[in-house]
Amino acid sequence: MTRFALTIEFDGGPFMGLQRQDHGPSVQQAVEDAALAITGEQVILHSAGRTDSGVHALAMRSHFDLEKLFDPFRLMEGLNAKLRPDPVAVTACEVVADDWHARFSCVGRRYRYLIRNRRAPLTLTRGREWLVTRPLDAKAMHRAAQHLVGHHDFTTFRSAHCQAADPVKSLDRLDVRREGEMVIVEADARSFLHHQVRSMVGTLAMVGLGRWREEQVAQALAARDRQQLGHNAPPDGLYFLAAIYPDD
Amino acid sequence: MTRFALTIEFDGGPFMGLQRQDHGPSVQQAVEDAALAITGEQVILHSAGRTDSGVHALAMRSHFDLEKLFDPFRLMEGLNAKLRPDPVAVTACEVVADDWHARFSCVGRRYRYLIRNRRAPLTLTRGREWLVTRPLDAKAMHRAAQHLVGHHDFTTFRSAHCQAADPVKSLDRLDVRREGEMVIVEADARSFLHHQVRSMVGTLAMVGLGRWREEQVAQALAARDRQQLGHNAPPDGLYFLAAIYPDD
Structure with a gap:
């Protein structure tokens, strides 16, 4: 298992919020769907903050885990290609320790x-x-x-x-x-x-x-x-x- | 006749350009239509610059003439109300001398x-x-x-x-x-x-x-x-x- 930390920028306008929602599109779902398309793995995106519908992010920090090995730069490029045309961009991607947690490690x-x-x-x-x-x-x-x-x-x-x-x-x-x-x-x-x-x-x-x-x-x-x-x-x-x- | 100088901010994305075009919406037409709705007068908007489709303005300077007298602040407020939902806003409006010209006086x-x-x-x-x-x-x-x-x-x-x-x-x-x-x-x-x-x-x-x-x-x-x-x-x-x- 490899843990990838992402920095994510998004326009919150078209989304019901960052976290996955039953009743509409979310940034989490967009990123998870892009990751599935690139890696074939159904990941869960964990993020430092929760944001409401219409709230934006310049540098949200998030992570997910993958079973297979991926080059972080190629993973970022692939995610950004699959995220189009949603106004969500991965601006940085790196491998982090397995116990680093975007939400719980955030101080x-x-x-x-x-x-x-x-x-x-x-x-x-x-x-x-x-x-x-x-x-x-x-x-x-x-x-x-x-x-x-x-x-x-x-x-x-x-x-x-x-x-x-x-x-x-x-x-x-x-x-x-x-x-x-x-x-x-x-x-x-x-x-x-x-x-x-x-x-x-x-x-x-x-x-x-x-x-x-x-x-x-x-x-x-x-x-x-x-x-x-x-x-x-x-x-x-x-x-x-x-x-x-x-x-x- | 009274000459009104306007400062105009706009998102050029939805327009074919600032100046009136036969083949699509323009900022000029949007402002002229708003002026007609407010004053009942068909004005011609003259502007300091020409901008292409997709080009934006933070402070374009323009002018038009009206036969009737209007308070500049109320005129600005009326234009902005009529311009909705177009992404065009009049951010300043003042009476200027009859020989002041948004394009030809601009240095x-x-x-x-x-x-x-x-x-x-x-x-x-x-x-x-x-x-x-x-x-x-x-x-x-x-x-x-x-x-x-x-x-x-x-x-x-x-x-x-x-x-x-x-x-x-x-x-x-x-x-x-x-x-x-x-x-x-x-x-x-x-x-x-x-x-x-x-x-x-x-x-x-x-x-x-x-x-x-x-x-x-x-x-x-x-x-x-x-x-x-x-x-x-x-x-x-x-x-x-x-x-x-x-x-x-």
Whole structure:
């Protein structure tokens, strides 16, 4: 048995999500089908993160096992050929130790959220950003975000469908900055709850719009109540940026 | 009569080009139709540059005239509402002097060309970049590009369909730089010939791939012969970035 670690980039728009779903296409199924076509083996793709429908990845880390031996570069090329025309690409492929696990070995995840803050509709970046047409105060959003950094019960910022046993997580970084008409949010943590990044971004946007005071974010967190959530931002602007492993 | 200057962003993918065409949809027709729906007036849209099918714009400058008075902000909002779902957005709208002309007053044009240089296929940026799968030497491309800067007869780098009376143009800047897996080309000139940027980028890529020596670019230019062109790069990676006016 040989374990192959993949780095995967994808446009989440046409998929129901990264993980296999009964009710529609998934990135996992696309990659598993491509692997079957190339190798004749039915693999199971394990990934560092789960992403919802419409959420993108610049560098998801995943793995699968093969009984037969394959050259990693040829395997990557073959997967990419079979993945067409799906907007999924394997950007790196390497052999890893049998006990390396894309999900369980991962000690850090990084997400980026892109907000375009202007009146005009999206053109080139439709489906790839969240358009907010009223002015956002990015500095106020950044200040408010610092209330969320640290070890907290994130029940307020968790989907009703979240399957995690424990809502207590450590958020290592939540930065908000403006670059022209873009407002960019980046979040680092060992792991995130389902919808946590979108929930945090949507709530920070309430502050940015001046509808919430910065302290209300701390109050919403302390409430540990999903009903106290400001807003859940749409999936379009969310990107899985990086997964971190101890041996990186 | 009131003249309105527009700044327009568009995804060139679904269009036959910026200017009105007999054989398919154009950005010009989309904007003129939106203006008719909002104002009841059949306008003619004049623009700083012409772009081919598949070429994009981040800030095209255009104008049209209206008999009736309109508030520029409301006009912009109305145009954007009517332009949906076309990937065309008016990002600014202002009243200008009657003798200001988007095309004839324009004294500078800037284009950017995006090349993604990697093995893996495009996902999120499909239709928005040129994928070159063999390694490009961006520094060699930049050095070769300097042979094209200046006042030259650009016949070699001109489409057979180019309607310009004179193939002699001044190219003010042609810079090539690498940013990670991206190779970015930027070109500044008072005006460009049809296909000039794509022809220059395609030829520089021949140098970047090591198939042409840098001096061959100078020789191709001196030949004033379209048959000496290295390669015409695809429209996908080309963006009209900015139009410059004396009063800016």
